[in-house]
Amino acid sequence: MTTAKKILVTGGAGFLGSHLCERLLGDGHAVWCMDDFSTGLEKNIAHFQALPGFRLLRHDVTQPLDVEVDEIYNLACPASPVHYQADPLRTLRTSVIGAMNLLELARKCGAFILQASTSEVYGDPSVHPQPESYWGNVNPIGVRACYDEGKRCAETLFFDYRRQHGVRTKVVRLFNTYGPRMRPDDGRVVSNFIVQALSGADLTVYGAGAQTRSFCYVDDLVEALVRTMATPDEVAGPINLGNPDEFTILELAQKVLAQTGSSARISHHTLPGDDPRQRQPDIALARQLLGGWEPRIDLDAGLRKTIAYFRAEGTG
Template identity: 55%
Template sequence: MSSSLSHRRVEVAMGDEKYGPKVGRQWSVSKPVEYVLREQRLVFVLVGMAMTSLFFVFLQPVSRGPDRSVPDSTSVGVGGYGGGAFGTEKALEKAPYWQQQSAIVNLGGKIPLGLQRKALRIVVTGGAGFVGSHLVDRLIERGDSVIVVDNFFTGRKENVMHHFGNPRFELIRHDVVEPLLLEVDQIYHLACPASPVHYKFNPIKTIKTNVVGTLNMLGLAKRIGARFLLTSTSEVYGDPLEHPQKETYWGNVNPIGVRSCYDEGKRTAETLAMDYHRGAGVQVRIARIFNTYGPRMCIDDGRVVSNFVAQALRKEPMTVYGDGKQTRSFQYVSDLVEGLMRLMEGEHVGPFNLGNPGEFTMLELAEVVKQVIDPSATIEYKENTSDDPHKRKPDISKAKELLGWEPKVALRKGLPLMVEDFRKRIFGDHKEKGTVNSVNM
């Protein structure tokens, strides 16, 4: 019996299967998947419900197509402030969220009644200046928090002091040539002297402001993810050979002239803005501003409108340089601010011409000033300055089409408002016997 047992042990040892440790099974994806497919039916029910919910949340408004009860973006953008605005607001309240946001963009930041809007934190460089202070007024009125950054070379505290004490307003005395650390949603970069008297006073400082200052603010926008709006100028066109000037025109600028610190400085600033946009993904907007006038202008800044108004009020001859046949286009400051806000809130980079296409010779402007202030005012001719453009008139077709913007205030309506402001600042509250003539548009 023992022999048979030993024989059996030999048979087992010599079998086909080799004796050794247990080999571990390799993990396979297919088996769990097969198990889920075979047993876990509930998983697919839940996944299907989730996919259906996502479809209705994100894709349904697109598939429905436009809601005809709401005006299209063009009519909303143009008519949002005039006739039909009340009807637009009513319709927008009932519209889907995506259409409400589209309409808000085209309204240039003006929010229809009944729609809630997130308040933004905005920095305005040069915010104590002429244009900047009017922009700050509109942003504060809209409900945003505003930080004004200004070195007060041309800006004045008086322009923004009515906001002192407002918790949504801050004022920082700072030169943008030096870096600045802030946390904001939007940057309106207006800091730069804009009149010949001021930018020629220290041309090196002017070009540093345009180049180094713009670099600093673009760097800030890149770091914090803020949208950046550059206020460029019609001076980038130089003494233009194209009339009127379109945004596609590259200009005719003297790179070594006495105005080059400003002209070429702004051209470089535009280059920097576009390079940051293309290379670093910064949300950039570029506005090319044409001659602007209105209250809070510097009284003796050398610009033609402020010169004529101040001289006429002081009973001095109005100075006309050259033969007075050179032309300019004049927009009221509220129109410009509206254009800047529409550009910032819109989805187009630009550049955009922002100006009034109404064209006046210097002699025609002098006549309008005489009608408004003093019909007996005289004109004094002087030699023209170097590189003074002969013609200047914006083509604003692009702004009309893409921003729904065009100027509303005619020169003969806006000029008396500026004259009243200058009268108070020159003479105090005293008013002369000859009050401002009322002139129709």
């Protein structure tokens, strides 16, 4: 039987955060969902706000917080280029000052704290697939640096708080995740293609579409997060979490067109700055540490669920 805990999820009204809150509530825990709604949406959490054990905190993670909790999942940061590049200084404050505030809270409460880092810490990788031992190839002054370097700095903070103050930290690096509750305007490739296909607009492919990504369905990712939090104290990470199946962007576009039945065409555009050419996680460590965890929902099945969500939302 699971022992009920008090759990704080920052960024809890976002795409991934809302799925995590829902899972934790379903497991019988008390969940404090914290969000400033800069990118999170009320509708993502509307269907479980009335559940026992749920509490919404409207709060900016860059401001200190004083609550008593057992566990903290830090998902607070704009995660798509459109949103994190809109206000790069705010993105940096959220990643760095936000991490410090939550680490201080964890230190005070004696709570476990998990940092949702990102595959973007690897930059445009020269090692493929990317293992946790790879230090990355990041442009520290580019247009994506506010996110890439903000997340890298947050990882540094987590390991220094662990070494200096004994805070019980865990760091995971999330690769492309998709599913229901993605914002239609977030600029991520899966949501972009689905929205464009359903509305009959040309699908925007940058370059020839030969760059690769690996797409993990949200339910698989949430399962990995929960399993990571349950690992022994000595497991600090970083741990790659994602689906190792690799696809070109052009292949993804063709799958979306086929599943939506859209007559839209593919339109090629100039590659944006610092866009990674390859992205594929090495998840050997996750398999080893997370009780045989493995992504179970393949891209075709995940796209069907995600397209159905956008159709139900009236997209197109």
